[in-house]
Amino acid sequence: MTTTLALATALAVLNSLALGGLLVVWLRNYRTFRTPMTLGLVAFAAVLLVENLVAIYFFFSMQSLFAMSTTAETAVLAMRGLQSVALAFLTYVTMQ
Template identity: 35%
Template sequence: MSVWFDIARISAGLNIVLLGALLYIWGRNYVEFRSKHTLGLLLFALFLLAENALSLYIYVVDPTLSAWFASDVPAIAWRGMMALHVLETIGLTFLVWITWD
């Protein structure tokens, strides 16, 4: 179970870094172009960043929830949560790559 917990935490942390890069790029583009499309991308990244920051807080900082997640959550639930975080990391990596290009 600890492996799933570690993978989910690492993925959430990577997602925060990737979203920071996207926020920088899209924020800079919004300031320059003032387009609704860029504003939508910026808001999307902000909301996704909030979700990942909350996940990382729950997994690492909160003493009650992190202990509960590490010990009492069934393995099948952890596999599902880990898979979602990893898929999100893959998607964000691709998005950063095509945005940066």
Template identity: 40%
Template sequence: MSLLLDAARVAAGLNLVLLTVLITIWGRNYREIRSKHTLGTLVFAVFLFAENALALYYYLTAVTLPPFAVRPMLYLQVLEMGGILFLTYVTLD
């Protein structure tokens, strides 16, 4: 169980790092372009950052997490990481 929780922590932490990169790039792009689409991607990244920060906070501070919840949360964090990795790849390409 602790291995799954550690994996979820790592995934959430990596998501935060990648989202920081995306927020920086998309924020700079919005300042230059001022389009609704660019603003939409920036706001999306900020909300996703907040969700991952909250998840990581719970992963680090919760005394006990129900075992039936840890596995699905890990799967969601990893799937989310895949999407964020792809967005980062497309953005940096």
């Protein structure tokens, strides 16, 4: 595994942890308030969590797919990085 792909994997793991925390908070809020907005946040977190877990699986199982192109690896890392920044803001605001 290249350094770029290892960093992308690490970011996907961190994103998964943040999404797990958000999912717990939003599920608790949904049980309390029963609003469609909170249910939407639960669904958002669940779908994004599944996406990150699938990405981690593919990073480990299909390394050769990414190894053919350093541009693809860099793009994957950049997208994981942007997702991490977005989740950091969302986690900060949610935990306030």
